[in-house]
Amino acid sequence: MKIAQDTVVFIDYILNDGDGNLLEKSDREENFAYLHGYGQLPTKLEEALEGKEAGARVQVSLSPEEGFGDRDEKQIISVPRDRFPEDEEIVNGLQVEAETDHGHQVFTIIDIQDNTVTLDGNHPYAGVDLDFDVTVAQVRAATEEELDHGHVHTGDHHH
Ligand SMILES: [Zn+2]
Structure with missing residues (x-):
């Protein structure tokens, strides 16, 4: 076939x-x-x-x-650390899902500071x-x- x-x-x-x-x-x-x-x-x-x-x-x-698609630097965002559940292990490279204005989106954690976490919403490819x-x-x-x-x-x- x-x-x-x-x-x-x-x-x-x-x-x-x-x-x-x-x-x-x-x-x-x-x-x-x-x-x-x-x-x-x-x-x-x-x-x-x-x-x-x-x-x-x-x-x-x-x-x-x-x-x-091309990478869009506007897809890189910082969010307060306390937006994540207390018991969620946050590590670089971890993929997290979130509802945004544009619907369901997958973000990759790319940087972690004391009070903020930086997320990359670009597709990995x-x-x-x-x-x-x-x-x-x-x-x-x-x-x-x-x-x-x-x-x-x-x-x-x-x-
Ligand atoms: Zn089915």
Whole structure:
């Protein structure tokens, strides 16, 4: 089966930055799965995968604009330390979730002072060149329920 709108695609992938440093890779035990045609992957990557079948290998390089955007220094904010729960361990690199004017957002803690914590709301890959090396493992039609929910149902994810 070829990858097309409304197919569920299982892939193995390796993601490097533009300098060849490994950013992440899929778990060999369990392929990464996504619903094709809904912007769950960067557009250029989905376009490269369109029409491919199991076994195909696709290598795509994305500029920050094609990936997760440029870094925006306005996304770096300081908040009072006491905004965090007393018992929450605060360490550099920890990701925290918050509701903002723009909706749900993930922040990364980048600096901790006595009374303030500095958070970076940029996507971790903002401003980064991305090299995807993808192998298609499996393609199947999405079920009605998956299309209804807008995500893939696999073994441990079904709701
Ligand atoms: Zn669901």
